[in-house]
Amino acid sequence: MILYLAVTQDCNLRCIYCYAGGGERRDYMDFSTAKNVMERYNDRITKVQFTGGEPMLNYRLIKRFAERYDADFSLQTNATLLDCEKIEELAELGVSIAVSIDAPPNINDRLRPYANGEGSTRDVLRSMMLLKSQNVNYGITCVVTPYNQRYLRDLIDMVYAFGAKSVSFDVLNQWGEVEISLCRTRRSYGVQYGTAKLADTGLDSKIPLKRF
Template structure:
């Protein structure tokens, strides 16, 4: 952790950056426990803030281990968290179960009540859901809305052309995922006090000349890199869904700088914007909004990550 902190400092100083964003991801970061999280954060803070680098800390968690002890520590550290959730308990329990097959939805509901209480509500950065066509998007939105989160987002499954998403038809006759999002958008746009949805907000921002808020939209460079618990520097973790070992850059914080990682071909490919896309995508009028889709979804034998994204209503 000390070496990672030094590498982050080195990178920020080289590029004359005044702040850095550090996100604890997983797995489940809260499994580390309060002592571990405090140790890791203290090392980063003492190394970076002593040199004038503003640290912004975040976490992505399933929320099940959040309690008052964790909340008090997060307040002390200035550590906010996003919560991965599928929806209300009966929806959440379809796939989010413990080792005995018991649902976790009701327990999560109780944890969210604590997290969104007056004392801790500023710790919540938002909700993250994966689209499941069997679930009602409006029911999910309204359930999450009752916690008054700062934001929420809905992600397409991390599937690809070798493992097609649930109910997906690559012939172009099936628009179920588009229909799911359109139904959600129509409900959201009519909401008199809507909760920000990053995907929709990104679309609108790009249309009006702004920048995307998410890596799955637009053609802005992706400026993320992952440090694993053994010090390995890897490409963005979502790529693991595409192919085993694809995030391996053969770099680590003990021997390599983040500049070396930034110059690696797998990372450079994420900096090229529309130039990295298939010709069909580059010539599309919507490429600056769509961005060809999230990188991990596009892998296909023979074309690598240049498989064109099929238009939601191509016909």
């Protein structure tokens, strides 16, 4: 069984398709909550994934938890808060890393800006280069939307140049309960998880996301 620990709902980015509230809530999980869940299901848990929000905002809990328990750990992060020290610590704790990035800089900065509106891609690529320089085997997670689907080949070429070992695609579908607040026309969306062949996504280029 995989245990998904949403260690915080807070986030330093404001992705335009965000289904997690985009930092609207500043909730942080405490260690006792994570401990209680782990020990309740310990005999069934084979993997623990740290998620958010941006989980690195609660790095103290991640480190303490991984130091205490024996499991297969993974971290889904926007990578903006990684540095050499944290990368080394995560590697020593056996925490695998998946970096969220959706497109080359000119598109990714519009899809995944900081809360102040500035682009985040430069900091993500800096962290990816640190991961590469420290020989960390990390993967990429990309959310496929009408605004980046034509740039996926460019994304793959870019992230492999920065040392990524795999790329997974999460397809934005029109089925969920979450509303994108920046849409010109209100619709509900959700994210369908898993690796998808691009030919099978069935994306509609007329879905009314924010116009760039």
